[in-house]
Amino acid sequence: MTDIPGLPSRRSFLKASAAGMALSGLALPAAAQTKPAPVSLDDYSPEYLTADEWAFVMAATARLIPSEGDGPGALEARVPVFIDLQLAGDYGTADDWYMEGPHDANAEPARGWQTPLNPAQVYRQGIPAFNAWCEETYQAEFAALEPAQQDEALTALQKGEVGLPAEVRDFFTILLANTKEGYFADPQYGGNFEMQSWVYIGFPGARAAFREWPTRHNVKYPLGPVSISGERA
Amino acid sequence: MARQEKKKDVVIVGLGWTGSIAGIELCREGLEIVALERGHDQSTVPNFEYPQQIDELKYGVRLKMMQKPSQQTVTVRRNDGETALPYRSLGSFLPGNGVGGAGTHWNGLNWRPQPEELRLRSYVAENWGEEIIPEGMNLGDYPVSYDEMEPFFTHFEKVAGISGKAGNVNGEIREGGNPFEGWRSEDYPMPPTATTYDSSKFQEACLAAGYHPFPAPAGIASTAYTNPYGMQMGPCNFCGFCERYGCYQYSKSSPQTAILDALKMQPNFSYRTESEVLRVELAEDGKTATGVTYWDHKAGEEVFQPADIVILSSYQLNNVHLMLLSGLGEAYNPLTGMGTLGKNYAYQMNGGVSMFFKDENFNPFVGHGANGMCIDDFSVNQNDFGALGFIGGSYWRSGTFNGQPIRNMPLPKGTASWGAGWKEGIGEWYGHAMSIGSHGSHMSYANNHLDLDPTYKDKHGRPLMRMTFNWQDNDLRMNQYMKSQMEPLAASMNPDVMQSGFKGIGAQYDVRPYQTTHNTGGHIMSANPTEGAVNKFSQTWKAHNVFAMGAGNFVQNTQYNPTGLVGGLAYHTVHAIRTQYLSNPRPLV
Numbered sequence: 001m002t003d004i005p006g007l008p009s010r011r012s013f014l015k016a017s018a019a020g021m022a023l024s025g026l027a028l029p030a031a032a033q034t035k036p037a038p039v040s041l042d043d044y045s046p047e048y049l050t051a052d053e054w055a056f057v058m059a060a061t062a063r064l065i066p067s068e069g070d071g072p073g074a075l076e077a078r079v080p081v082f083i084d085l086q087l088a089g090d091y092g093t094a095d096d097w098y099m100e101g102p103h104d105a106n107a108e109p110a111r112g113w114q115t116p117l118n119p120a121q122v123y124r125q126g127i128p129a130f131n132a133w134c135e136e137t138y139q140a141e142f143a144a145l146e147p148a149q150q151d152e153a154l155t156a157l158q159k160g161e162v163g164l165p166a167e168v169r170d171f172f173t174i175l176l177a178n179t180k181e182g183y184f185a186d187p188q189y190g191g192n193f194e195m196q197s198w199v200y201i202g203f204p205g206a207r208a209a210f211r212e213w214p215t216r217h218n219v220k221y222p223l224g225p226v227s228i229s230g231e232r233a
Numbered sequence: 234m235a236r237q238e239k240k241k242d243v244v245i246v247g248l249g250w251t252g253s254i255a256g257i258e259l260c261r262e263g264l265e266i267v268a269l270e271r272g273h274d275q276s277t278v279p280n281f282e283y284p285q286q287i288d289e290l291k292y293g294v295r296l297k298m299m300q301k302p303s304q305q306t307v308t309v310r311r312n313d314g315e316t317a318l319p320y321r322s323l324g325s326f327l328p329g330n331g332v333g334g335a336g337t338h339w340n341g342l343n344w345r346p347q348p349e350e351l352r353l354r355s356y357v358a359e360n361w362g363e364e365i366i367p368e369g370m371n372l373g374d375y376p377v378s379y380d381e382m383e384p385f386f387t388h389f390e391k392v393a394g395i396s397g398k399a400g401n402v403n404g405e406i407r408e409g410g411n412p413f414e415g416w417r418s419e420d421y422p423m424p425p426t427a428t429t430y431d432s433s434k435f436q437e438a439c440l441a442a443g444y445h446p447f448p449a450p451a452g453i454a455s456t457a458y459t460n461p462y463g464m465q466m467g468p469c470n471f472c473g474f475c476e477r478y479g480c481y482q483y484s485k486s487s488p489q490t491a492i493l494d495a496l497k498m499q500p501n502f503s504y505r506t507e508s509e510v511l512r513v514e515l516a517e518d519g520k521t522a523t524g525v526t527y528w529d530h531k532a533g534e535e536v537f538q539p540a541d542i543v544i545l546s547s548y549q550l551n552n553v554h555l556m557l558l559s560g561l562g563e564a565y566n567p568l569t570g571m572g573t574l575g576k577n578y579a580y581q582m583n584g585g586v587s588m589f590f591k592d593e594n595f596n597p598f599v600g601h602g603a604n605g606m607c608i609d610d611f612s613v614n615q616n617d618f619g620a621l622g623f624i625g626g627s628y629w630r631s632g633t634f635n636g637q638p639i640r641n642m643p644l645p646k647g648t649a650s651w652g653a654g655w656k657e658g659i660g661e662w663y664g665h666a667m668s669i670g671s672h673g674s675h676m677s678y679a680n681n682h683l684d685l686d687p688t689y690k691d692k693h694g695r696p697l698m699r700m701t702f703n704w705q706d707n708d709l710r711m712n713q714y715m716k717s718q719m720e721p722l723a724a725s726m727n728p729d730v731m732q733s734g735f736k737g738i739g740a741q742y743d744v745r746p747y748q749t750t751h752n753t754g755g756h757i758m759s760a761n762p763t764e765g766a767v768n769k770f771s772q773t774w775k776a777h778n779v780f781a782m783g784a785g786n787f788v789q790n791t792q793y794n795p796t797g798l799v800g801g802l803a804y805h806t807v808h809a810i811r812t813q814y815l816s817n818p819r820p821l822v
Contacts, residue, residue, distance in 0.1 A: 185290035208472035
């Protein structure tokens with residue numbers, strides 16, 4: 001199943017359908033199919049993100065890991081849910097980090113995280129700042145842009161060309177990192193829905209027992225993944 | 234006013250490898266011992282149990298086994314002209330937290346230094362003359378020799394349960410081991426672990442090139458094993474979750490698997506967690522310590538713990554910090570060369586080559602932290618420093634470890650970092666790449682040092698420690714030499730794509746990407762009190778009843794992972810305390 005660039009065919013369909021995965025053509029084992037389907041991304045009530053922020057995260061992650069081609073996209077993997085839950089938790093609030101001042105947000109990047117903001121605040125301030133740039137450049141906010149424009153805008157954001165304030169300079173860096181985390185983390189964190197990302201690349205998840213495998217040279221490991229909670233795919 | 238606890242014979246600060254070794258060995262002398270641990274308690278069961286431990290996001294990425302910068306951190310600057318800024322979130326290095334310390338989450342690579350590395354200044358002087366030592370390099374000899382240390386290396390390897398193949402037993406070179414290692418009185422306690430596909434390809438290429446491959450010395454059990462304390466290990470199943478994780482099946486060497494359960498059975502030993510030592514208290518004459526003051530997180534109060542002997546066995550950075558705060562020596566001044574605390578902070582100079590084979594399967598999730606084959610053909614004692622223009626060397630290794638997809642997704646250069654190209658790339662290349670790593674020495678320099686930060690404070694109002702550190706040309710030249718030698722070897726393996734990652738001249742220290750948790754020096758050993766903070770027995774020159782153990786003792790860093798030397802030095806120290814100090818407490822040198 002391929003997407004047609006520019007047409008809101010597949011992504012809208014998936015967003016609208018709670019059963020999107022069962023219909024997307026990927027074979028699922030019986031155990032996974034009998035589990036109740038989670039709330040659709042459109043009906044999901046975010047823990048941290050506002051409605052506008054949620055719309056941005058949906059649109060941005062859908063370009064960072066698009067649905068077209070082999071393997072799940074960020075939306076099929078429910079990456080936006082992962083990001084919302086992470087920002088609502090102790091990652092978002094930087095509980096483990098040293099956040100005492102003084103802060104030098106203009107320090108060169110090699111000096112590490114120096115903004116006074118935590119990751120949740122970087123999303124909160126970064127999204128409207130980036131949307132303002134999109135309005136200025138394309139006369140529409142990011143979520144309303146065509147995919148090709150979204151890719152162009154994200155490229156400009158990644159290259160530091162959208163003039164973000166220093167305090168949110170690392171917005172793209174954490175957005176991309178969090179997107180990949182949600183794609184590959186154990187499903188208990190809300191993303192990597194039904195371990196599709198692990199199935200796609202051939203990572204067996206939490207199996208963690210390969211006693212006879214070190215000496216099986218150049219033989220592809222045959223079993224699909226298991227999750228920490230014991231699901232199989 | 235601080236609460237006061239009952240006096241003990243010994244107080245141990247930090248219950249990782251060296252604290253556990255001090256505890257169990259000094260218990261045998263009948264001493265009353267208490268260990269104070271800043272972090273939480275943790276044991277294999279329940280803390281490292283399957284499947285909860287097999288969680289890349291929680292432990293590999295959110296780093297929940299590590300010291301939290303909100304608890305304790307450092308500030309970093311690259312030179313004396315920069316303003317140091319806090320290391321706010323973990324990146325470059327990952328100190329541990331809780332019982333077992335960094336010994337719970339390490340990879341298990343357990344090396345001895347080469348004999349030449351412990352007398353490196355003399356070795357250089359004898360072979361090329363002191364004039365090849367670059368200005369600003371504090372090249373030194375350790376005040377202990379390899380021959381003195383050998384029994385202690387051997388003992389630590391038995392306790393820790395190391396798997397490997399000896400290359401030099403009492404001077405006899407053995408086929409299949411490392412012919413360039415220092416002599417061993419015995420072979421390893423266990424045979425090597427199995428060889429994975431990438432390791433065997435590397436091994437073949439090395440043999441074809443005339444090099445001398447051998448299995449990495451691994452703190453990973455290859456068989457069922459019982460150590461001298463009666464602690465048991467089971468053979469590793471290559472689950473792949475070593476670095477940043479606790480081992481769920483008693484296969485990785487750690488204080489938990491090798492010492493702690495035996496130690497906890499001793500009636501004269503106790504330990505208190507969430508007990509963060511704030512300073513060592515010195516007697517009025519400044520020549521001995523009276524004990525330590527710590528913060529009891531559960532009670533929310535300061536506590537004074539009197540003791541006759543104080544063992545500092547926290548992480549290297551934290552040991553130096555405590556010593557600076559407690560006046561256990563003078564802070565090092567790089568301009569005058571005076572002072573010893575914070576001197577010779579060093580790190581590790583690493584690089585590597587990634588190779589992609591589109592039709593071959595490496596199953597990168599099948600492995601362990603110390604997996605693989607190594608060569609020492611480019612190690613410190615094989616390099617002609619005069620001709621090559623640097624002092625140092627590295628060992629090379631290839632073997633799958635950490636093959637988890639958030640952190641380990643090597644892609645050919647030019648692959649998009651997101652979008653359709655990235656998604657296609659991960660599908661095409663995950664499982665089809667292998668790498669060779671160069672793990673290199675790092676010398677000590679006047680420019681790289683530790684002191685107290687003038688601005689930033691911790692929760693207790695103490696100044697954070699300030700790290701002044703940058704890469705130096707000598708080590709960068711060594712790294713570039715390794716690149717020039719490794720690329721042809723990698724090319725001989727005919728990968729579809731290959732790419733190198735070696736820092737070059739001009740590289741600036743970047744605190745963001747993980748590099749290594751081999752932070753060394755800062756309370757170095759020395760033959761006299763003007764050059765270092767402790768003597769050959771890790772006894773502080775300032776106060777004879779304070780011993781500071783760990784990688785802080787390193788005069789300069791070796792080309793190897795530090796734990797083997799740390800463990801050996803810890804046994805050397807406790808042996809001296811038992812046989813020389815207890816009967817007559819005094820400066821031992």
